[in-house]
Amino acid sequence: MTKQITFTLSATDGMARRGRIDTPRGDIQTPAFMPVGTLGTVKAMYPEEVRETGADILLGNTYHLMLRPGAERVAKLGGLHVFMDWPRPILTDSGGFQVMSLSKLRKITEKGVTFRSHLDGSPYELSPERSIEIQTLLDSDIIMQLDECIPLPSEQKEMERAMELSLRWADRSKTAFNNQLNRALFGIVQGGDDAQLRARSAAGLRSIGFDGYAVGGLAVGEPQEVMFRVLSEITPELPTDRPRYLMGVGKPDDILGAIERGIDMFDCVHPTRAGRHGHAYTRFGVINLKNARHKDDPRPLDEASPNPNCRRFSRAYLHHLVKTEEILGAMILSQINLSYYQELVAGARAAIEGARFEDFSASTRAGWTAGDL
Numbered sequence: 583m584t585k586q587i588t589f590t591l592s593a594t595d596g597m598a599r600r601g602r603i604d605t606p607r608g609d610i611q612t613p614a615f616m617p618v619g620t621l622g623t624v625k626a627m628y629p630e631e632v633r634e635t636g637a638d639i640l641l642g643n644t645y646h647l648m649l650r651p652g653a654e655r656v657a658k659l660g661g662l663h664v665f666m667d668w669p670r671p672i673l674t675d676s677g678g679f680q681v682m683s684l685s686k687l688r689k690i691t692e693k694g695v696t697f698r699s700h701l702d703g704s705p706y707e708l709s710p711e712r713s714i715e716i717q718t719l720l721d722s723d724i725i726m727q728l729d730e731c732i733p734l735p736s737e738q739k740e741m742e743r744a745m746e747l748s749l750r751w752a753d754r755s756k757t758a759f760n761n762q763l764n765r766a767l768f769g770i771v772q773g774g775d776d777a778q779l780r781a782r783s784a785a786g787l788r789s790i791g792f793d794g795y796a797v798g799g800l801a802v803g804e805p806q807e808v809m810f811r812v813l814s815e816i817t818p819e820l821p822t823d824r825p826r827y828l829m830g831v832g833k834p835d836d837i838l839g840a841i842e843r844g845i846d847m848f849d850c851v852h853p854t855r856a857g858r859h860g861h862a863y864t865r866f867g868v869i870n871l872k873n874a875r876h877k878d879d880p881r882p883l884d885e886a887s888p889n890p891n892c893r894r895f896s897r898a899y900l901h902h903l904v905k906t907e908e909i910l911g912a913m914i915l916s917q918i919n920l921s922y923y924q925e926l927v928a929g930a931r932a933a934i935e936g937a938r939f940e941d942f943s944a945s946t947r948a949g950w951t952a953g954d955l
């Protein structure tokens with residue numbers, strides 16, 4: 583019996599990679615940006631609009647969905663794809679990261695993590711086994727091991743403890759996953775900013791064997807150069823024939839730098855959250871539409887954009903929607919920002935195919951400062 587989810591590498595340019603993940607629910611072109619749909623929705627957007635921005639896959643969140651509406655309820659309703667009417671691939675995180683950042687009274691033991699809901703204080707336990715069960719109930723296509731993500735900087739001993747616990751949880755996650763053929767299980771590399779710990783984590787995950795390898799424990803407040811150093815050290819330790827997913831990243835500059843260092847998949851709440859806060863991503867850089875200087879500006883955001891929404895509305899109108907907190911403002915800017923992120927990774931894919939990623943990266947960055955914002 584063969585695994586139904588496979589990764590094909592089609593081109594490389596330095597460390598940058600162009601590939602494709604084939605799944606029963608559709609293909610994922612890499613490098614890929616995955617919009618985040620925490621509560622079963624990419625906020626302020628219809629699922630078909632998310633697809634139209636160019637997304638092949640989106641993220642769901644085990645922590646939030648297990649609390650509300652509950653994994654068993656979603657399963658009874660046909661799974662997350664049916665529930666939210668998104669027929670394409672979904673990746674779900676294992677929940678540990680959100681427990682540590684959102685829940686109250688959480689406690690980490692060898693068995694797993696116990697915590698109280700941030701909504702009503704009710705008690706829950708999340709073990710590697712229960713997390714796999716929840717992600718399977720959600721009918722997710724790519725599921726993540728339960729891990730412990732610690733902040734940076736952290737003490738060496740703390741980084742080692744969390745990395746070793748995450749490795750033991752990786753092994754239990756793999757056992758609980760029980761080699762399901764129609765789903766993929768990714769391991770998560772931990773180890774803080776210590777190259778030895780990171781290498782030990784990668785080696786441990788490889789010996790267990792996963793369908794893909796995530797780099798966790800980054801985008802937790804460290805400077806960009808620390809993230810880039812860790813990536814440069816760790817991607818060579820990962821299998822070339824499996825996807826690499828940098829969790830929680832990031833801004834466009836982070837994504838270009840991580841593609842340059844061998845990363846294939848990204849997710850971040852930033853483009854949608856920034857949209858809801860009035861920030862528009864364009865090829866000139868970020869425009870803060872809350873700023874009063876846009877009040878009388880009749881120009882569209884970018885008349886050369888392939889996205890009609892960047893051409894049809896004036897900056898003055900977008901400023902008005904943002905200032906009045908009109909729902910349409912969040913809708914338009916979420917669509918604009920996700921479209922920009924998809925244009926960015928689509929451009930990267932073409933550039934890698936054409937062995938011109940360095941030029942693409944440089945000219946994209948140059949555009950961020952050139953235009954008048």
Ligand SMILES: Nc1cc(CSc2ncc[nH]2)c2nc(N)[nH]c(=O)c2c1
Nearest residue numbers: 618675679731798799800801829830
């Ligand atoms: N920065 C960062 C972000 C996330 C959330 S990714 C996500 N979940 C839901 C949406 N997006 C992480 N998740 C896990 N499991 N481990 C990590 O180390 C980690 C690190």
